[in-house]
Amino acid sequence: MHPAPRVxxxxxxxVLAVICVCMAxxxxxxxxxxxxxxxxxxTQQAAIYRSHATQLxxxxxxxxxxxxRAELLRGLGGLLGQAPPSSDAVTSNGAIIVGTPGSxxxxxxxxxxxxxxxxxxxxxxxxxxxxxxxxxxxAHDDIGALYGTFHFLRLLQTEQSIDHLDVTQIPHVKLRVLxxxxxxxGQVERGYAGASIWDWWKLPDxxxxxxxxxxxxxxxxxxxxxxxxxxxxxxQILTPTYLQKVAALADVFRPYGIRVYLxxxxxxxxxxxHLKTADPLDPQVQRWWRDKADEIYKLIPDFGGFLVKANSxxxxxxxxxxxxxxxxxxxxxxxLAPHGGVVMWRAxxxxxNGEDRAKQAYDxxxxxxxxxxxxxxxxxxxxxxxxQPREPFSPLFGAMPKTPLMMEFEIxxxxxxxxxxxxxxxxxxxxxxxxxTMVHGKxxxxxxxxxxxxxxxxxxxxxxxxxxxxDRNWSGSDFNQANWYVFGRLAWDPTLSSRxxxxxWVRMTFTNNPAFVKPVVDMMMGSRxxxxxYMTPLGLHHIMGPNHHYGPAxxxxxxxxxxxxxxxxxRADHQGIGFDRTRTGSDAVDQYAPAVADExxxxxxxxxxxxxxxxxxxxxxxMHSGQxxxxxxxxxYTQGVDDVKRMRETWSHMNGYIDxxxxxxxxxxxxxxxxxxxxxxxxxxxxxQSQSGLPLPPGFAPPQHSLKYYQSLTFDFVxxxxxx
Numbered sequence: 001m002h003p004a005p006r007v008x009x010x011x012x013x014x015v016l017a018v019i020c021v022c023m024a025x026x027x028x029x030x031x032x033x034x035x036x037x038x039x040x041x042x043t044q045q046a047a048i049y050r051s052h053a054t055q056l057x058x059x060x061x062x063x064x065x066x067x068x069r070a071e072l073l074r075g076l077g078g079l080l081g082q083a084p085p086s087s088d089a090v091t092s093n094g095a096i097i098v099g100t101p102g103s104x105x106x107x108x109x110x111x112x113x114x115x116x117x118x119x120x121x122x123x124x125x126x127x128x129x130x131x132x133x134x135x136x137x138x139a140h141d142d143i144g145a146l147y148g149t150f151h152f153l154r155l156l157q158t159e160q161s162i163d164h165l166d167v168t169q170i171p172h173v174k175l176r177v178l179x180x181x182x183x184x185x186g187q188v189e190r191g192y193a194g195a196s197i198w199d200w201w202k203l204p205d206x207x208x209x210x211x212x213x214x215x216x217x218x219x220x221x222x223x224x225x226x227x228x229x230x231x232x233x234x235x236q237i238l239t240p241t242y243l244q245k246v247a248a249l250a251d252v253f254r255p256y257g258i259r260v261y262l263x264x265x266x267x268x269x270x271x272x273x274h275l276k277t278a279d280p281l282d283p284q285v286q287r288w289w290r291d292k293a294d295e296i297y298k299l300i301p302d303f304g305g306f307l308v309k310a311n312s313x314x315x316x317x318x319x320x321x322x323x324x325x326x327x328x329x330x331x332x333x334x335x336l337a338p339h340g341g342v343v344m345w346r347a348x349x350x351x352x353n354g355e356d357r358a359k360q361a362y363d364x365x366x367x368x369x370x371x372x373x374x375x376x377x378x379x380x381x382x383x384x385x386x387x388q389p390r391e392p393f394s395p396l397f398g399a400m401p402k403t404p405l406m407m408e409f410e411i412x413x414x415x416x417x418x419x420x421x422x423x424x425x426x427x428x429x430x431x432x433x434x435x436x437t438m439v440h441g442k443x444x445x446x447x448x449x450x451x452x453x454x455x456x457x458x459x460x461x462x463x464x465x466x467x468x469x470x471d472r473n474w475s476g477s478d479f480n481q482a483n484w485y486v487f488g489r490l491a492w493d494p495t496l497s498s499r500x501x502x503x504x505w506v507r508m509t510f511t512n513n514p515a516f517v518k519p520v521v522d523m524m525m526g527s528r529x530x531x532x533x534y535m536t537p538l539g540l541h542h543i544m545g546p547n548h549h550y551g552p553a554x555x556x557x558x559x560x561x562x563x564x565x566x567x568x569x570x571r572a573d574h575q576g577i578g579f580d581r582t583r584t585g586s587d588a589v590d591q592y593a594p595a596v597a598d599e600x601x602x603x604x605x606x607x608x609x610x611x612x613x614x615x616x617x618x619x620x621x622x623m624h625s626g627q628x629x630x631x632x633x634x635x636x637y638t639q640g641v642d643d644v645k646r647m648r649e650t651w652s653h654m655n656g657y658i659d660x661x662x663x664x665x666x667x668x669x670x671x672x673x674x675x676x677x678x679x680x681x682x683x684x685x686x687x688x689q690s691q692s693g694l695p696l697p698p699g700f701a702p703p704q705h706s707l708k709y710y711q712s713l714t715f716d717f718v719x720x721x722x723x724x
Contacts, residue, residue, distance in 0.1 A: 031473025038078025122148030175461035193469030204248030221488025398437030419476025426498030534640025578612030
């Protein structure tokens with residue numbers, strides 16, 4: 001071949017290569033990084049931070065120290081464009097010193113009080129070493145240093161000043177746990193983000209990198225425990241084969257301070273132990289559970305303990321043998337106690353006995369206060385029914401002073417639009433935690449019950465039903481990640497502001513640009529109230545489609561049990577609407593402290609946000625606005641739809657501030673949310689109008705379809721629904 005053709009061929013190949021490179025898609029944002037997006041900061045900000053990150057003084061001789069070092073290098077390298085060099089001594093201004101007095105002579109020389117930090121607390125402080133200004137991230141134990149590292153990186157991610165740091169953090173709550181409602185077949189009950197992330201088929205040999213990323217994300221917000229399987233548990237998880245798989249996950253999580261827990265089936269001694277009974281007072285049953293605990297701790301020395309759903313929704317339990325919840329919980333607690341394990345016994349119990357369902361948990365557990373072992377927590381849902389868009393706080397909070405109560409929140413949006421509705425749950429969580437039980441006078445908040453300060457408990461906990469699945473963005477939508485994030489932050493400190501947490505999350509997840517941050521945070525903060533308005537305003541509750549909980553069905557009376565029917569809860573008729581829980585009704589109000597009970601019992605004092613929860617109210621009742629109940633009900637439903645329209649409008653102005661991939665998904669989901677909010681509004685108004693017989697108030701548009709149309713809608717498949 002002549003030279004000219006050779007050159008021509010080479011040039012052709014080069015051009016083709018350039019074209020291929022140009023045509024190749026750039027790395028698209030898919031939400032996988034969550035709030036740990038260590039993307040390069042703006043040039044000026046990165047330069048400022050680099051002057052505070054000239055050296056890295058830390059050790060990496062333990063697994064937790066190793067992951068701490070890796071996180072610092074990853075975070076600083078990504079945010080600043082370069083990671084600082086490691087060194088044994090401070091030789092210039094801007095050193096970052098990380099560790100414990102036992103792992104670092106430099107930290108030991110600072111003479112900081114670390115014993116008061118406990119196992120997980122930390123200090124971040126600007127100090128002077130050898131005449132040089134430095135940043136010290138100091139803890140008593142390695143895990144505290146890891147938590148402090150994530151806090152420090154969060155300051156950089158959100159572009160905060162790090163000139164004169166003096167931060168001390170100690171968690172308010174001891175057990176900060178995710179509850180995965182994951183089944184061993186890969187299905188996630190009430191999960192809207194794909195299948196379970198636990199690949200039981202490939203465990204224990206294949207430990208997917210996603211497990212490490214899961215642990216990093218949880219550690220970054222202070223979550224220190226995970227219940228791997230569904231509360232509707234099968235016994236198989238306790239067999240030797242599966243315990244080996246659980247041990248493999250525990251190995252991955254351990255450096256990040258995360259313990260594994262298991263939901264256990266109360267009848268396991270029968271199903272896999274070949275006993276004839278699961279009676280908690282039977283010596284053979286007690287021996288079986290002790291042996292099982294010994295077996296687990298040989299494999300997993302730091303195993304956390306058991307979560308139990310018993311005698312609820314068909315699950316077996318001690319009442320099958322005429323024993324109490326305390327008998328069942330104590331039997332398991334005795335088996336775990338020698339190893340330091342705990343029992344988290346759920347208080348979600350109700351039966352078809354004709355009693356107001358909202359009263360049943362209190363009625364069963366209140367008499368047992370003081371009868372539980374010291375390593376038992378009673379895990380109580382935030383409200384007395386079932387994770388509704390709005391509920392009053394559960395009356396059990398404050399009613400069991402001798403027993404540690406553990407909060408259970410639902411992070412997955414079972415009743416709040418699944419994955420596609422943008423509903424930030426921070427305001428809901430904060431509303432519950434700040435509610436005043438009044439059991440010891442004003443200021444006896446639910447948060448103080450949970451953190452143990454109200455009744456002087458040292459064993460404390462908060463659980464969140466996880467919204468995590470195999471979707472690349474983990475949670476089904478990018479904004480659902482914020483609910484995982486805010487749960488962890490509030491579990492660490494229940495007194496934090498949900499707005500402040502939302503702003504941190506937006507900055508870390510999207511951008512620090514104030515033109516984006518403020519309107520999006522405002523949108524998030526109003527989103528929960530919008531959902532309440534277009535779903536269940538003024539204290540309405542549980543009027544979703546039975547079982548699958550998708551869409552409105554306030555008319556439904558098809559379920560065999562009355563307390564599974566939406567009509568049981570809204571009780572709409574020609575006279576009015578709402579559930580009478582006053583002293584002339586079911587008297588659920590008197591499960592609260594007297595001051596709270598008196599408020600809820602009086603229709604003029606009950607907050608209008610909970611009016612129909614506690615009262616059956618005439619349609620023509622005059623509200624605080626001067627309008628009738630019927631008018632306000634229609635107005636709230638309409639307001640909810642209008643708020644979603646405004647959310648869409650706000651988001652439409654955010655195009656260009658973030659990557660097009662995530663922008664477009666949110667835009668599409670908001671369109672779905674508006675359509676379904678309209679469906680909720682119109683279907684509910686159509687039904688309640690059929691009961692009231694009243695004309696639509698002036699100025700409000702009628703439903704788009706007839707009531708018969710909405711009642712005719714059926715759904716063959718709903719994500720996250722199982723027949724448990």
